[in-house]
Amino acid sequence: MTRVLVTGGAGYIGSIAVSMLLDSGYEVTVLDDLSTGHKSAIDSRATFVEGSILDSASIAQSLQGCEAVIHFAGKSLVGESVEKPQLYMQVNVEGSTNLLNEMKSAGVKKIVFSSSAATYGEPTESTVSEESAANPSNPYGASKLKVDELLAERSASDGVAAISLRYFNVAGALKTSSGWLRERHDPETHLIPNIFKATQEFPLKVFGTDWPTPDKTCVRDYIHVVDLINAHISALKSVQPAHHQIINLGSGDGYSVRQVIEAAARASGREIPSIDVERRAGDPAVLVASIEKAKKVLRWSPMRDLNAMVEDVFNSAN
Numbered sequence: 001m002t003r004v005l006v007t008g009g010a011g012y013i014g015s016i017a018v019s020m021l022l023d024s025g026y027e028v029t030v031l032d033d034l035s036t037g038h039k040s041a042i043d044s045r046a047t048f049v050e051g052s053i054l055d056s057a058s059i060a061q062s063l064q065g066c067e068a069v070i071h072f073a074g075k076s077l078v079g080e081s082v083e084k085p086q087l088y089m090q091v092n093v094e095g096s097t098n099l100l101n102e103m104k105s106a107g108v109k110k111i112v113f114s115s116s117a118a119t120y121g122e123p124t125e126s127t128v129s130e131e132s133a134a135n136p137s138n139p140y141g142a143s144k145l146k147v148d149e150l151l152a153e154r155s156a157s158d159g160v161a162a163i164s165l166r167y168f169n170v171a172g173a174l175k176t177s178s179g180w181l182r183e184r185h186d187p188e189t190h191l192i193p194n195i196f197k198a199t200q201e202f203p204l205k206v207f208g209t210d211w212p213t214p215d216k217t218c219v220r221d222y223i224h225v226v227d228l229i230n231a232h233i234s235a236l237k238s239v240q241p242a243h244h245q246i247i248n249l250g251s252g253d254g255y256s257v258r259q260v261i262e263a264a265a266r267a268s269g270r271e272i273p274s275i276d277v278e279r280r281a282g283d284p285a286v287l288v289a290s291i292e293k294a295k296k297v298l299r300w301s302p303m304r305d306l307n308a309m310v311e312d313v314f315n316s317a318n
């Protein structure tokens, strides 16, 4: 049986990956320092190494018996990255360099990496393909782009088989036999979990209601976390020696902020209190992934729509 190292396997996306990999017949080792993750989210069938990707000995220990790595561990708050760019370079870039060095020592050559749509920055085209220019507008996006470049270098120099998956907005939750695995970020910066926290006193802010979109609010691409992990499992099977590919993961569909609010109202059976405020600097009107490459290379298609994402988030929190 194939054993996979999942870095960041105590986090939101990583913990769901661990559970789905185990259900698909893989063995799993988790390496996580629990800085933003939760020990209780790690499936009890996985082997857990508590440690950091900044510590080579912990990485070497966690790689024992593994044939491949899915690398989720890292820092992922845009605002924090602007305040602490060094931290993002250290954890995301040095941490990934350490991981690749230890993989080389251990003879592990396959890696699937969590990259981000943040690598594209503020693209001028509303449908973003892998050919769109990478021009990150914050240190978080810059750190992810550096790791994508590092993987390209290591595939050329060391024969590493790598895929960088560039996620758009991930949402949803997974119900397992021991309960829901869901987003538990602190602070929570993502729209869908925050929408259910809106109250009359603290309404949801809608940034800009004068965009050139059908209902004048911003349009974004949301992907269900279960669809996202299915694409990772396909990517594990699709990596090729000495080859690095960048693949977008989204639903390929755009939803406006108003559509998300309406879906949340339907799922919860209550009105979502919201107020219209000024546009935020740097927000493009429409940002949707082209997912043609994912469909072709990974033989994958997203199966879950916005209603499924919002319902799962609501049900997992109630």
Ligand SMILES: NC(=O)c1ccc[n+]([C@@H]2O[C@H](COP(=O)([O-])OP(=O)(O)OC[C@H]3O[C@@H](n4cnc5c(N)ncnc54)[C@H](O)[C@@H]3O)[C@@H](O)[C@H]2O)c1
Pocket (backbone or CB within 6 Å): 007, 008, 009, 010, 011, 012, 013, 014, 031, 032, 033, 034, 035, 036, 037, 038, 051, 052, 053, 054, 071, 072, 073, 074, 075, 076, 091, 095, 114, 115, 116, 117, 167, 168, 169, 170, 171, 185
């Ligand atoms: N959530 C999204 O919408 C989204 C979008 C694009 C990309 N991503 C990327 O996906 C990955 C997972 O995101 P998430 O939302 O699950 O975040 P998360 O914060 O819930 O998970 C990250 C995990 O990494 C662990 N970690 C952090 N630093 C570590 C270190 N030095 N050593 C070992 N473990 C460490 C944390 O404890 C946590 O368990 C991240 O790399 C993120 O940048 C997420």
